[in-house]
Amino acid sequence: MMRYLVGRLPSLVLVLVASSIVAFALPRLAPGDVAVSIAGTDATQPQIDAIRKQLGLNHALTTQYWDWISGLFHGDLGESYLLHRSVAxxxxxxxxxxxxxxxxxxxxxxxxxxxxxxxxxxxxxxxxxxxxxxxxxxxxxxxxxxxxxxxxxxxxxxxxxxxxxxxxxxxxxxxxxxxxxxxxxxxxxxxxxxxxxxxxxxxxxxxxxxxxxxxxxxxxxxxxxxxxxxxxxxxxxxxxxxxxxxxxxxxxxxxxxxxxxxxxxxxxxxxxxxxxxxxxxxxxxxxxxxxxxxxxxxxxxxxxxxxxxxxxxxxxx
CATH class of the missing domain: 1.10.3720.10 (MetI-like)
Incomplete structure (x- = not known):
């Protein structure tokens, strides 16, 4: 059984990597801007830009993805943008x-x-x-x-x-x-x-x-x-x-x-x-x-x- 589990490990890792890319990309393909949702419709552009900077949304997508994956490896699932509570x-x-x-x-x-x-x-x-x-x-x-x-x-x-x-x-x-x-x-x-x-x-x-x-x-x-x-x-x-x-x-x-x-x-x-x-x-x-x-x-x-x-x-x- 141990040999079987070790043999399945590479395919499991591959599935999780591909799934993490899809899970990261899909929400960002939807129309709209989370910074606008947080700031409100009456917010000015500087206020929206400040929120994007605070949340790290102004970084490249590759950087955002790497920060998220790095956090997962350290047991950090991230924090909700709107509720300001840990995802865990x-x-x-x-x-x-x-x-x-x-x-x-x-x-x-x-x-x-x-x-x-x-x-x-x-x-x-x-x-x-x-x-x-x-x-x-x-x-x-x-x-x-x-x-x-x-x-x-x-x-x-x-x-x-x-x-x-x-x-x-x-x-x-x-x-x-x-x-x-x-x-x-x-x-x-x-x-x-x-x-x-x-x-x-x-x-x-x-x-x-x-x-x-x-x-x-x-x-x-x-x-x-x-x-x-x-x-x-x-x-x-x-x-x-x-x-x-x-x-x-x-x-x-x-x-x-x-x-x-x-x-x-x-x-x-x-x-x-x-x-x-x-x-x-x-x-x-x-x-x-x-x-x-x-x-x-x-x-x-x-x-x-x-x-x-x-x-x-x-x-x-």
Missing amino acids: SLMGDRLESTLELALVALVMVMVIGLVLGIAGGSRRGRWARAVLDMFSSLLIAIPSFLFALALILVFGVFQRWLPVSGEVGLFEDPWIGIQYLLLPAFALALAPGAVVGRMLQTEMLKMRGEDFVDLALAKGVAPRRITRRHVLRNSVGSAVVGVGLQAGNLLAGAVVIEAVFSRNGLGQLAVSSVETRDFTVLQVIILGVVLVAALCQILTEIVLTAIDPRVRLGESA
């Missing part, structure tokens, strides 16, 4: 909310993926599989914010079963906290869960065509036992890969979902940073999401080797 403290205040949402959504992704995958992979009937395929395709195609709005209308407005705005931390009150998490986590998990289900279904259908399945049927083994003990067991690796690949999508999707449900997480912080052009906050959030996604990919491959002995680290796709 701002993210620390919001991290718990986003982690709770992402973790609950991840559990739902696994459940949805297993249900859809096993249902699709266990059906030999063309019509039943066609209906399941159409249902999965709809879940994948429809944006998460539309699911969120539909859930709010049904369970929050019409039925009034669950809260649709705000949050309560799980550590404060687990029972109330989970009620605030159910709708946003479910909206966030539907599309990734359908993707995982489709991957598992495809692999299970492929396994059903293998010779060992026909041999088991010829010996009189019950179809359900074949599905559970042989087909599913040899197909679950694809679901593990799917969950790992969708982890980054959950963090990215949390930006929209947190805004819809008024949760005070990293997604909401990213939205406000875009609106106010607070570069230092936004670029760290982008880089952090990429880092988490890359680490989840590596962790997925390690877990896959424990589940499926046929896979060896460094040889998996």
Whole structure:
């Protein structure tokens, strides 16, 4: 395992360097000037120039990028232009909310993926599989914010079963906290869960065509036992890969979902940073999401080797 981790280190560094360049450049490509946002529309040009100098925005972009990267290597994430607080403290205040949402959504992704995958992979009937395929395709195609709005209308407005705005931390009150998490986590998990289900279904259908399945049927083994003990067991690796690949999508999707449900997480912080052009906050959030996604990919491959002995680290796709 150590050899595998060392072997993946160069590619991880390359991904992070490329992502840091994108994270640094994207906010600066947007129209507008953060110095004007800070000074106000009535500020004079000398006042705006003074703010740009104070923030170091008058330096060349290469210099600004190097200063930012150097700070990251020394544990300094920078300071918010507008809030005058360290980015680390701002993210620390919001991290718990986003982690709770992402973790609950991840559990739902696994459940949805297993249900859809096993249902699709266990059906030999063309019509039943066609209906399941159409249902999965709809879940994948429809944006998460539309699911969120539909859930709010049904369970929050019409039925009034669950809260649709705000949050309560799980550590404060687990029972109330989970009620605030159910709708946003479910909206966030539907599309990734359908993707995982489709991957598992495809692999299970492929396994059903293998010779060992026909041999088991010829010996009189019950179809359900074949599905559970042989087909599913040899197909679950694809679901593990799917969950790992969708982890980054959950963090990215949390930006929209947190805004819809008024949760005070990293997604909401990213939205406000875009609106106010607070570069230092936004670029760290982008880089952090990429880092988490890359680490989840590596962790997925390690877990896959424990589940499926046929896979060896460094040889998996």
